[in-house]
Amino acid sequence: MSRRKNVGIWAYSVFVLLPVYWLINMSFKSNEEILGTFSMWPQQFTWANYQVIFTDPSWYNGYFNSIYYVVLNSIITLLVALPAAYAFSRYKFVGDKHLFFWLLTNRMAPPAVFLLPFFQLYSSVGLFDTHIAVALAHCLFSVPLAVWILEGFMSSVPREIDETAFIDGYSFPRFFIRIFLPLISSGIGVTVFFSFMFSWVELLLARTLTSVEAKPIAAIMTRTIGASGVDWGVLAAAGVLTIIPGILVIYFVRNHVAKGFALGRV
Amino acid sequence: MSLVLENVNRSVDNTSHLKDINLSFEPGSFNVLLGRTLAGKTSLMRVIAGLDKVNSGRVLVDGQDVTSLSVQKRNISMVYQQFINYPNMNVYDNIASPLILAGTAKAEIKRRVQETAEMLRIEPFLKRYPLELSGGQQQRTAMARALVKDASILLFDEPLVNLDYKLREELRQELRELFKLRNSIAIYATTEPNEALALGGTTTLLHQGHVLQTGPAIEQYRYPINLDAADLYSEPPINILPGTISEQEVTFDEYASFPVAGHFKDVPVGAYRFGIRPSHMSLVPKNDDDIELSVQVEVAEISASETFLHVANKHFQLVLQLSGVHDYRTNTPVKIYLPPEKLFLFNSEGGIVKAPYPERKKGAQQHG
Numbered sequence: 001m002s003r004r005k006n007v008g009i010w011a012y013s014v015f016v017l018l019p020v021y022w023l024i025n026m027s028f029k030s031n032e033e034i035l036g037t038f039s040m041w042p043q044q045f046t047w048a049n050y051q052v053i054f055t056d057p058s059w060y061n062g063y064f065n066s067i068y069y070v071v072l073n074s075i076i077t078l079l080v081a082l083p084a085a086y087a088f089s090r091y092k093f094v095g096d097k098h099l100f101f102w103l104l105t106n107r108m109a110p111p112a113v114f115l116l117p118f119f120q121l122y123s124s125v126g127l128f129d130t131h132i133a134v135a136l137a138h139c140l141f142s143v144p145l146a147v148w149i150l151e152g153f154m155s156s157v158p159r160e161i162d163e164t165a166f167i168d169g170y171s172f173p174r175f176f177i178r179i180f181l182p183l184i185s186s187g188i189g190v191t192v193f194f195s196f197m198f199s200w201v202e203l204l205l206a207r208t209l210t211s212v213e214a215k216p217i218a219a220i221m222t223r224t225i226g227a228s229g230v231d232w233g234v235l236a237a238a239g240v241l242t243i244i245p246g247i248l249v250i251y252f253v254r255n256h257v258a259k260g261f262a263l264g265r266v
Numbered sequence: 267m268s269l270v271l272e273n274v275n276r277s278v279d280n281t282s283h284l285k286d287i288n289l290s291f292e293p294g295s296f297n298v299l300l301g302r303t304l305a306g307k308t309s310l311m312r313v314i315a316g317l318d319k320v321n322s323g324r325v326l327v328d329g330q331d332v333t334s335l336s337v338q339k340r341n342i343s344m345v346y347q348q349f350i351n352y353p354n355m356n357v358y359d360n361i362a363s364p365l366i367l368a369g370t371a372k373a374e375i376k377r378r379v380q381e382t383a384e385m386l387r388i389e390p391f392l393k394r395y396p397l398e399l400s401g402g403q404q405q406r407t408a409m410a411r412a413l414v415k416d417a418s419i420l421l422f423d424e425p426l427v428n429l430d431y432k433l434r435e436e437l438r439q440e441l442r443e444l445f446k447l448r449n450s451i452a453i454y455a456t457t458e459p460n461e462a463l464a465l466g467g468t469t470t471l472l473h474q475g476h477v478l479q480t481g482p483a484i485e486q487y488r489y490p491i492n493l494d495a496a497d498l499y500s501e502p503p504i505n506i507l508p509g510t511i512s513e514q515e516v517t518f519d520e521y522a523s524f525p526v527a528g529h530f531k532d533v534p535v536g537a538y539r540f541g542i543r544p545s546h547m548s549l550v551p552k553n554d555d556d557i558e559l560s561v562q563v564e565v566a567e568i569s570a571s572e573t574f575l576h577v578a579n580k581h582f583q584l585v586l587q588l589s590g591v592h593d594y595r596t597n598t599p600v601k602i603y604l605p606p607e608k609l610f611l612f613n614s615e616g617g618i619v620k621a622p623y624p625e626r627k628k629g630a631q632q633h634g
Contacts, residue, residue, distance in 0.1 A: 160350045163317050166337040167344050168411070169367035182354040
């Protein structure tokens with residue numbers, strides 16, 4: 001029985017990990033080897049592809065740019081979504097339910113819809129090709145989701161805890177930071193994960209709203225198609241390096257992601 | 267410290283939660299709020315604490331209007347029915363938190379937390395986190411946090427409801443002792459008449475958002491102001507029999523009658539409602555003038571060492587509270603005995619006309 005179970009797991013792992021393995025495999029090969037022969041592992045192992053990326057500023061700046069606006073996006077998302085989610089979870093106001101639902105409708109449109117207005121607006125106010133421009137554009141999608149996730153986590157904290165804290169003499173900011181945030185820490189972890197991931201993999205807006213200064217790595221990767229054809233090895237190395245931040249984030253929030261998909265309503 | 271509520275009204279979405287509440291609490295007094303669920307006990311406490319706003323009326327502490335004062339600025343403590351602690355802090359920090367916020371010196375905090383924890387017998391758990399404790403210990407932690415600071419008003423909102431029977435009895439006794447040592451106003455809400463009687467102190471009866479009666483619990487048990495008040499002190503509910511009083515006779519719809527005597531003597535003739543507490547009826551006559559009624563058993567509910575015997579005939583339904591375990595089958599014919607000297611007399615609106623106790627003690631307040 002356990003053997004049969006193992007077979008399934010192995011088959012699944014191979015199926016999922018094969019493309020990733022192939023990417024890593026390619027990143028340690030030269031272009032000639034990639035195009036010339038079929039081999040399961042590099043015959044002439046080389047770091048040259050990585051060397052290109054780490055020494056050429058036009059490559060490694062792409063990573064810095066991406067990380068810069070992704071982190072910026074996550075921070076803005078949290079700063080905006082935490083108070084908003086608290087309000088939705090604790091207070092009643094006119095139209096609160098409609099507003100809460102309306103938040104999600106923002107996510108129903110594909111990012112491409114907002115491409116033209118963002119481009120035109122940012123160009124005219126001088127935000128074009130800045131990191132904050134991309135971060136703000138991504139917030140349009142990450143904030144609603146963050147509010148939804150955080151509201152669920154906050155609503156699972158009894159209101160009486162807030163009240164007890166006020167009775168004990170906590171001021172609102174102190175209560176929020178000392179008591180409330182630790183109670184929803186896993187919700188915050190999940191929120192950061194979702195906004196980080198969305199922003200990290202989103203290409204369309206990021207590419208359109210930048211040209212040189214804030215160009216993301218995913219946009220730079222398309223540059224390898226040059227006059228001499230595709231630089232397969234460097235492209236593969238860039239791909240490997242692009243996966244790493246995602247893996248790191250998943251590693252840190254792995255225990256909370258399942259809860260996050262239930263939006264805290266567990 | 268004195269606390270006065272003046273004409274307090276509160277309604278939410280056109281539903282009235284508190285209607286014209288006028289109450290005053292003496293410094294150092296122990297007060298019980300007795301009322302059924304949704305009677306307004308919690309609403310009243312939340313208004314006193316400043317957690318909810320009033321629609322009209324004033325809350326005065328020491329003669330000063332605190333109606334619009336924020337929760338943080340009122341010197342109160344509150345314990346909820348649910349076990350509310352800060353899950354991310356250990357028991358010590360939980361208890362210490364009001365003191366830390368008040369800027370108390372470190373050594374003083376340590377001493378007072380130790381003292382309070384000892385009083386509530388939770389000092390072995392100071393290093394643990396609230397969710398690692400049993401329900402009783404969690405509630406003790408919440409109480410310790412409420413008691414550790416010198417609050418002028420202590421609010422206990424049915425704190426023992428979610429605990430098991432044994433623990434409840436034990437903690438209730440301890441609480442009573444703890445309150446005696448303090449000089450603050452303690453207000454304790456409960457749905458159980460037994461608890462109100464056991465705790466003593468001044469009891470305020472709440473019914474559908476307004477105050478029925480204020481005074482010592484035992485007084486209210488004997489001299490309820492109306493049917494609702496009498497009912498609040500009966501568990502199971504008080505029995506009501508419609509009847510009439512004439513010159514010579516008291517008649518229950520022509521199936522039973524007895525001569526006018528005792529406390530019915532100077533009552534004007536007319537139609538009345540007679541109330542009898544379930545514990546006052548019995549299966550054996552205790553006096554010669556007890557009224558004998560023939561009924562059939564509907565169901566015998568056995569609760570601990572008591573039996574609630576539901577009986578009926580074609581005129582009425584009654585509940586008897588009997589001590590001991592009695593096993594009766596449905597439809598068994600029995601004779602029950604009803605002592606006329608224990609009958610409450612209510613008019614058709616439910617107001618009290620006559621209570622079955624001779625002399626009414628002086629000093630008990632009444633509210634319309």
